[in-house]
Amino acid sequence: MFPGATADRAAAAYVVVGAPLDRSTTFQPGARFGPDRIRRFAESFEDYDHHTDRHFSELGVHDAGDLRAWSDAAEYVDFLTGELTDAVDDGATPVLLGGEHTVTVAGVRAVDPDLFVCLDAHLDLRESFDGDPWSHACVTRRALDTADHAVIVGARAGSEAEWARAREDDVTVLPPETVAERGADAVREAMAAAVDLDAATTYLSVDVDAADPAVAPGTGTMEPGGLSAREIRDVVRAVAPDAAGVDAVEVNDRDDGQAATLAGALLRDFVFAHAGP
Template identity: 85%
Template sequence: MFPGATADRTDADYVVVGAPLDRSTTFQPGTRFGPDRIRRFAASFEDYDHHTDRHFSDLGVHDAGDLHAWSDAAAYVDFLAGELTDVVDDGATPVLVGGEHTVSVAGVHAVDPDLFVCLDAHLDLRESFDGDPWSHACVTHRSLAAADHAVIVGARAGSEHEWERARESDVSLVAPETVRNRGAVAVEEAVDAAVDDPDVTTYLSVDIDAADPGVAPGTGTMEPGGLSAREMRDVVRAVAPMADGADVVEVNDRDDGQAATLGGQLLRAFVFAHAER
């Protein structure tokens, strides 16, 4: 159980769902261990958050455990989306814990957002990768089949075609250097520019590789030049109040817990900031 996720399912305002899919990781596999590691390393955190003057255990969080993954990604994502849709239909906010980034597509299907906001080292705008349309490298492309616009924060890697695709009007980029110089304000401005409806539905996806690998080395495809832990936390806090669902993905077991610890902190930051709204 995620520490502090003590609410009953019927009373929950937030439902944590683990999705240990681990089939298309390009470089370092191990995301199947992500949900358990995030739960385990989150045990070191205080229940109290001084930023919001609240206790995590008072926020109505329920941990539904993991949904066992299998090799057919399309079928698994469809099944996972059904489970998350039940969460949404019950009036709760789904918080998905991966697993490889492919599972985010299920969260997007459940929330059906107008806006997809993603912290990620990679653009993930490929239609397929190595012949696989369900690769983790295709998540933003797939999410744009549902969302009208994507704001990608922290991207610093992609194919030539992906960078060309990112120049189209339905994609906005906030570079790591921009976040470093201007903070979460730059992301808020990008979101405001992308949508003109204050009631827009938003999904927030946090790929842990948005962080610099010196901060979170336990991930599948490390890319130097990334965000700091503080920068990621501030962006999550800024976006959370407008989000209708979220995930933390791409944590694996290839470090001493740095990536999982950051993932757990960002999950908590999302819930604390979202509950404030």
């Protein structure tokens, strides 16, 4: 159980679901261990958050456990979408623990957002990778099948075709340098330029590889030159009040818990900021 996620399902404001899909990682596999590691390394956190003067255990979080994954990604995403949609229909905010980034598509479909905000080292705008449209390298492209606009925060890698796709009107890229210079304000401005935040629905996805590998080495495809832990936490807290769902993905078992600790902290940050003071 995610620490502090003690609410009954029927009364939950937030529903945590683990999605240990691990089939298309192109470098270091192990994302199947992500949900368990995120829960385990979150055990060290204080229940109290001084930013909001709230206790996590009092915010109505329920942990529904993991949904066992299988090799057919499209079928699994459909199944996961149904489970997350049940939470949305019950008035709860889905909190998804990956698993490879492919599982994000289920969260996006369940929330049906106008805006997709993604912290990621990679553009993930390929139509397919090695003939597979359900590769983790295609997630933002699949998200744009549902959302009207994507804001990709921290991106610093992609193919030539992906960078060309990123120049189209429905994508905004904020590189690490922009976030380092202007912080979460740059993200808020990009969101407001893309949609009417007072009327739009937003989904937030956190690929832990958005962080510099020195911060979170336990991920599938590391890219140097990434965001600091503080920068990512500031962005998550800034986006959370407008988001109707969140995930943290691409945590694996190839470090001493740094990536899982960061992911767990970010999910807690999201809940605290989303719940408000």
